[in-house]
Every structure is written in structure tokens, then in C-alpha cells.
Amino acid sequence: MTGESTNDIVLRAQDIHKTYGDLEVLRGVSCELARGETKVVIGPSGTGKSTLLRCINQLTIPDSGRVWLGDTEITCKDCDINAVRAQIGFVFQDFNLFTHLTALQNVRIGPMRVKKMDRPTATRLAVEELERVGLGDKAGAYPAELSGGQKQRVSIARALAMFPQLILFDEPTSALDPELIGEVLEVMISLAKEGMTMLCVTHEMGFARTVADEIIFMEGGIILEQGAPDRLFSNAREPRTREFLNKITELYGE
């Protein structure tokens, strides 16, 4: 939208609708991310949180609604969606590391094949990113040889290597054993503090309270409430929000 941007809006999603079969999973969701902001999306399972993320980078095509990356609309028909995706990082719940490639090759392949970087430069970059997530020594390991937490960190490195404008995290720690969650959250927290723009679907309230600029509560396919973590935790407007936050804190701790 012209005129309004003072704060350098990186992502804007407007009125996203998505139906699967008879179920309308997203019933008109809109949100906005300014550069450097970290927002956390929470809500009961099946409320379309993951779907929202996938609609943003068009891994799932929304039925209606528009998305802008910076000033460019990315939901248009002739958009080069690959170029768009190269600018949006995505971290999956199931990691989805390329099983036939080492950690280094996993991180390197995006810059090499999509951005057409030459091999030595791409390799250097990959090593840097792996070290950034604390896995410099595991460059030659295959995914099968890594723990869950390590795999997820490699997948974050893979996203970072593309120098994205923002990163979408789809329940990054839900598939991990409890002891391994910490190492991933550490990386995510330091990314947020370094100023990365992030949109995360997660249950990790500790993370949210530490770095989130805003928490978005979704239920039934719409955003029920959103606001700064402190306000939501102490003084949420909607009863459902309060209920959910209490349940979450009970289950997952602070």
C-alpha cells in the first residue's frame, strides 16, 4: 500500500482464505511484519497456523488474499515464485534436510543452484552459516548422522545462506526431544536479537516472551487477538486467549 510505510514493512498478508475440502482453515487472516520484528503465532492445533505460513511463501496457494514482500506483490499470476521463495526462508517441523547431501552440501546447494554462486564462494558461505548455528564441525555429516536438534540447526543455516528478507518457522521444535529443543531456541533467539525478521508458529512461550515483539493468537481460522507478550500474558482481552495461554504455560512451562 502506498504512503504508509515508515517502518519498512517487510511482509504484508491481506485477507488470506484457504479451504481444504469442506473445512475453511483460514477465514480471512491478515498480518504485517516490519523489518527486525519477531512475531509468534500461537493457537490450538488445526487452526491454520502452518497453513498461513505456507500461504505466505506460496507452498500452498491461498484461495484468495494477497501477500506483499516489501513493495512487491507476490500473489500475482506471473510472479516468479522461485525468486520470491529465495528471499523467504522456511524452517520445517520435520527439518526436511536433503538426505543424500552432507550438512555442508545442504546449506550450499541453494546459493549454488538458485543464486548461481560459484562453488568456492558458496562453500565458504555455507561454512560460515554452519558455524553461526554452532555446527562448523559437522559440515561433512549426513542428516542421518545428526541428532534432531542438529538437523534443525542445519536447516536454519540452509535458510540463512540464502540471505532471506525474513524467515518463517513452522513449529521448529515440535518434533524434537525435550533436551534438544534448547539448542535450536538459542539459535533462534540470537537471530532475533541480531535483527532478523521472523514469523514463528510455536508453543515455546519462553522464546515468545524473550524476543517476540508481538504474539498472534489464532483460533478457528481467524486471528482472535494479538499484542505484545507482556500485555497478553497479564491482561488478555479475550477469555479464549487467557484460557489458551494458561493451558500452554501449564503444559510447556515458561
Place this chain on the structure above:
Amino acid sequence: MDTILHSIWPIVRDGLPNTVLLTLGLLGLGLALGFPIAFAQVYGYRPLRWACKGYEQFFRGVPALVLILLLHSGLARSFHILLPTFASGLIALGLRSSAYQSQIFRGAIQAVHPGQMIAARSIGMSKWQAIRHIVLPQAFRLSIPPWTNEYSSVLKDTSLVSAIGVVEMMKKTMLLMPTVQYREGAKWILMLLIVAALVYLLLTYAGNMGLGLLERRVRLPGFEMTGKVER
């Protein structure tokens, strides 16, 4: 017994070359056709997929022997196209192998976890890039075990081209049968045939070992070799 021992060499000398050539040729032709067909079946439009399915059904429902006769006698007498016997055998069985191999590759491609493709797209790869760099390398590894099976099948099927006169190991053995009968007596035919069988067995093992070596060389830690091939 003497004649038997003297038969081993002729079987190998006169029959083995064609058997080996045919086997390699069939596998090659089957691969050259089978892979594109598998690709079309997984990634192609519906009418294309349909056509491939029909192709597969035909070559898996008709006996190899009938295909050989169809291609050789049939073409010769109905259309006056007389192919050399080796070529007829090669084409008939090659087309057949392509139908089976397309199955193998299709199964392998589909066995690659869908998350791999999704992840590839998420970093901005185009569909083709994803297929080329992520899906196919994995599918290749998954297809080696069933392909080893196909090697064995193909080797054994080469014996069928003896029906149209190609002198490979089976035909050579059959040609030697009267000699053995004459020189040693009918009871020794059994021995001759067992010898021929053993040569095939050796070839099967040799091939299996070679392919097993290949499998080990391209193996990756933790990579699932459980390619579920569907019939």
C-alpha cells in the same frame, strides 16, 4: 562324460557372446525407454500418464515369447519387414524390459519423501531443479535393488530368443543335444542341460555381485534402501 566337458566350451564360445550382448542390450534399451516413461508417469499430464499405463499393462500382460514371435514372424509375413533375428529379440524383449523398468523407476521416484521436494521449492528451486538435484539422486539409489532383480530376469529371458533361431547359450545347448545323445546316450542330456544351467547361474551371480558393489559404492549413511516397488 567326455562330450559333456567338450560341450562346455562350445556353449560358452558360441552362445555366451550373444547371451551377454542381448542382456546388456535389453537392459540398455529398457533403461533408455523405461526412465522417460517413468518420468512421464510421475510428472506428466493425465493423457500422457494414461498412455504410459497402457504401455505398461500391455507389456506385462503378454508373454515374452509371444512378443518375440509377434515381432519376428508377424512383421515378416504380414508386412514383409524381415528383421534380423537378434534385432527382433532385442526389440521385443527390450520393450518388455522398459515396461518393467519404468515401474522400478516410478516406484523409486515416488518413494522419495515428498518433504524433500517441498524443502527444495522452499529455498527457491524450480520444479526441474528440485527434480534434478534432489529427487533423482535419491531415486537412483532406491532403484538399484529392484534393478538388480531386473538384470536377473532379463538374463533368463534371453533364453527365449532361441525360439527364432538366435544362437545364444540356450540355442547352442539345444543344438548340442543330438550330438550328446548320439555320442553318450540320451541319459547324458540331463548332464548337458545342468551344465548349461550352471553357466547361467554363474552369470547371475557375477551380475548380482557387480551390482551389489555399485550399491555399496553409492550408499549413504542412514539412507533407506527400502524402495517399496509396487506392481
Place this chain on the structure above:
Amino acid sequence: MGFFEFAADILPRLLAATGVTLEITAGSMTLGLIIGVLLALGRVYGARPVRWVTNAYIQFFRGTPLLVQLLIVYYGLSPYFRMAGLRLSPLVAAIAALGLNSAAYQAEYLRGAIQAVRSGQMMAARAVGMSRVQAIRHVILPQAFRLVIPSWSNELIYSIKYSSLAYFISLSELTFVGKKVALNTARTFEAYLVVAAIYLVIVVIVSRLLTMLENRIRIPGLGVSRAHR
């Protein structure tokens, strides 16, 4: 004459021969089943010498061409039969050779199925107090037989097609008679096409029937991936 009229013309002779084809298939599958079960049990539960012998059998019959096996039975063994005053008919030879061959494959499929069932079920059966034999009979095999059906169906289709090898011993099954009919006319290609069509029809019908059967006796949660011939 159009193609279909031509086909109708030669069909009677071919259909009569198809009967022989089906005879061969039925006979060899039955023989294969009986021997296959014994081989599989030997392979899984037998003492070492038993396992060795059954393994050798399976390796031989899977590693050598069916045609060689057929000739071994028909040309190789008939002198010995004649010595005993018996005559080995081509039909019996075909059924025997195909049956022995099929047994090797059926044994492997069944072995896979048994092993897919084995561990926890056997332990549970013994824990309840069953003897090993009882466990095999009442717990393992019933499940194994269900698991093996897809592979067995595969094998049946295979048998239908490879009954055509009886051509080599001049048995009047579909392919042999088909050749005679085909060479009797100038329309050889079409004649063979009809032969091919008959096989196709049989295979498709049998496949459908077997799929229906599979679905009928399916138990939720009990399944295994198909073995490859």
C-alpha cells in the same frame, strides 16, 4: 475381412488351446504351493542342513532360466522315466517344471511373509503356552498367508504367461497353437495379436478377481509391501 472378423475366425482353435494353458497354470501353481510351503517352513524353522538344502533349491530355480528347467525335466529326465517303463507326457513335464520353479518363488514370498509376522507374535503365542508347532500353525501361518496374497497373485500372473514356454516341448497350449494358426495365414501379425489379446484378457480378469479377493479378506493393520519377481 476386417480384423475382428479374422479374430473371430481363429478364436475357436485358440480358445481350445487356452484350456491347456489354464490346465498348466492350475497344475503348476498347486504343485508350487505345496512344495513352496514346505520349502518356506524349512528355510525359516529348519535345522541348518535343511536350511542349506532348501536355500540351494531356491537359488538354483531362481538363478537359471525356466526354459532350461523345462528341458531338464522333459528331455533330461524322460530317458530315466523310460527306463522305469513310464512315459513322461509334455503336459506333466510342463506342470512339473513350472511347478518346481514356482515353488522356489512362492517359498521366498512366504518366507518374507513369515518373517514379517514372526517376532512379537511368536513370543506372545509361546507366552500363552503354545508349543512351537502350535504357534506356527495357529498364529504365524494364518497371518503369513494373508500377507503373501499380493505376491502370490503376482506369481499366478507370471505362471499364466510362462505357461507359454511349453511351446518349446510342442505342447498344444495357446502359444504353440497360436504359432500354427499364425503361420497358416498371411495375416500372421494379426493372428499373434489375437493370441496376445487373449493372454491380456486372462491376466486382467485374474488380476481383478484377485484384487477383489484381497479386499474381501483384508484385516486392518495387516499389510506388507509386495515382493518383486
